[in-house]
Amino acid sequence: MAVNTVQLQDQADLLRRGMADLRAEDLELAMLLDAEVERQHRTLSLVPSSCAVKPRTLAASASALVNVTAEGTRGSRHRAGCENVDRVESLAIGRARELFDAHYAHVQSHSGSHANAQVLSALLEPGDTLLGMAPDHGGHLTYGSPSIFTGAYYKAIRYGTTAEGLIDYAQVRSLALAHRPRVILCGASAYSRVVDFERFRAIADEAGAILLADISHIAGLVATGRHPSPINAAHVTTTCTHKQLGGPRGGLILCGRDAHTKVPGLRATFSRVLDQAVFPRMQGAPAVNMIAAKAAALGYAMTAEFDACMGRVRSLADELAGAFLARGYEVVGGRSENHTVQIRLRDGISGSIAEVALESCGIVVNTHRVPGQARACAVDNGLCIGTGSMAQRNIDTDGCRQVVDLVCRILQQVTPLGEHEYRLEPAMQAQLRAELEHLCAKYPIADYWES
Template identity: 80%
Template sequence: MAVNTSQLKDQADLLRRGLADLHAEDFELASLLDAEVSRQHRTLSLVSSSCAVKPRTLVACASALVNVSAEGMPGKRQRAGCENVDLVEALAIRRARELFDAHYASVQSHSASNAIAQVLSALLEPGDTLLGMAHDHGGDLTLGSPAVFTGAYYKAIRYGTTADGLIDYAQVRHLALAHRPRIIICGASAYSRVVDFERFRAIADEAGAILLADISHIAGLVVTGRHPNPINAAHVTVTCTHKQLGGPRGGLILSGRDANTKVPGLRSTFSRVLDQAVFPRMQGAPAVNLIAAKAAALGYARSPAFDACMGRVRTLADAVAGAFQAHGYDVVGGRSENHTVLIRLQGAMTGAIAESALEHCGIVVNKHRVPGETRSSLVTSGLCIGTGSMAQRRLDTEGGRQVIALVCRLLSSVTPLGEQDYQLEPVACEQVRSEVQALCARYPIADYLEG
């Protein structure tokens, strides 16, 4: 397809004008946005759900598609003026299907949480039973916690991990046969080992349940072949597009071989009831500019550069787990087989203190609950470390070990005064902050953005 250089120039001019107008007419907001860019460049993010998006994705987010209201599906809109929106959404759907080897894809969900809510609304009645992973054992809050909709509107039963930190498949089977849930959800936010989707499907089939897989945290590893793909094991798969895929905040709903089969107990197929659950049941007009950004990210996810980045994600996770163990920390599950490393903190140290102290010195981490947790989710006894942003900065394994050495050195200079209060040695903090700045300069995120 020929590129219209005149139109490209018009778009670039419009974006430049927008930036200039923002700085000239709303300096307060512009300076906050500039400050955030600076923060991201000068801090090391070890957050498992954190990654930077490519400029092409940012441009798609800021495109003129934001001006279009497009309730409905491609070719079946409630409003006129959607000819280009239809093509953009069809492109995003095609790329999602090809990338995940899916028969069905919906790209309108505003987030993975929305996608899960939409799937459950299509397949469950209020009060129905679902089985999901407990948050203390690595599960996401959306998978059955009483604090969110899954626990509020449905009867949520939760499974956990063994003493070795592995999913307790025997417990999953026992609970599934005892409670006969309508849906079993396999997915986690802080589980560092490979998920056996085929084993989950066998349990679901035995219990007469539908299997829903949430791969938000491992989607990049899945599409590059570094983690098993659940598309044909699960009846339905959901993911977000902003954690590993480097896209905008948004969700995808996918289905493989079961897409065109009838939902047990219903007359319609999975693909039909899922479409209807997104629109009109749960969501109005989609954010079509974000659908374009999803298409951009899904396109980049097919590139050799993305594959190489996911390779670094895995090697860095191995290095990070080994480095924590070398410093005497307990790594839940013994090692990492994806991008996350969940550690149990030592002594009186809490996740809240560690998170705050490290951020003060330029390292961003997430506190997290661990198996056997006795502290609240606002305090916790662990940290969940992710290697996505380190991989984007192109850190090698030695660089990853240096980062963990800084983390451990800083934590050793902290004196807990309670669950959230602490004293931090100023000299140690300044030394760590200086070394963080040096690592950020040595491995600039700008290289990834421009590459």
């Protein structure tokens, strides 16, 4: 298709006018948005799910597609005026299939959690058995937590990790054969080692179960060949697009070799039941501007620049784990094989204290339970640290060691006064905050936005 420079200019004019109007007519909101950009510049996120989007993705999410209502799928809409929406959705689907070597892709899900809900609604009836990783051991809430729909609608059986923090595959097999779940869900929100999808498929086949893999936290590593892919091992794979893929808030549903096989117990194929589960069963009109943003992110994920960034994600995780080990911290699982490093807190410091104290000095982290936790469920005893934002900032080996040094020094300066209260001298906090901001200035996120 020939590029129409007038149309491109029109879109650019809309974006410029929108920002100008916002500042002129709603200064309060404009200032809050500007404050968030400044916060991201001056703080360092070590949250495993945290990655910045490219300006091209921001522009796509703010496009005029937001004005289009487009229930249905490409070529089968319930509204007129969707010819460009169809092209955008086709582009996103094609890129998702190419990036993950998938036979089927659905790009309308509003989030990874929505994608999981849609897949499970297609494969399970209320009361059916679901086997998933326990949230306390690193699983996501959608894997069977009693606090949300999976625990409320399905009979959720949960597997965990060993004392060393590794997936207990023997337990998975034992539970699968004992309970004969309709679906086994594998993947994790807080797990630092490789997930053996082929082993999960063998267990699923032996138990007569359907295997659903969630790669939301490792999608970039999977796409670049740095983690084994589940696409042909699992019957269905889901991922969000806003973590390692650096895209908008949204989800994808993918299938490999099983895309066009019939779902056990049903007359329809996986691709057919998944299409119907998204629309009309679980979701109305898609956010087509976000589908465009997904297409932008997926396009970037095919570049050499993205591949290099994922290489830094892996090497920084190795460096991070080694640096914490050298400081005497226990690294759960002994090392990292993806983007995540989990450490056990010590010196009486709870996760809630560590999170608040570190953020007061400009470092944002996730807390998480680690094996053998003795504290109450509401108070975590570990940190779950990711390297996505560090990789985007081009932080090198020396910078990584400085990050670990700052984290350790902040925690050393904290005096716990309970499970939630602590003391950190204001002068020391100000000094550590200044050092962190200097580090952020040395490795600016602006370099990623401008590259």
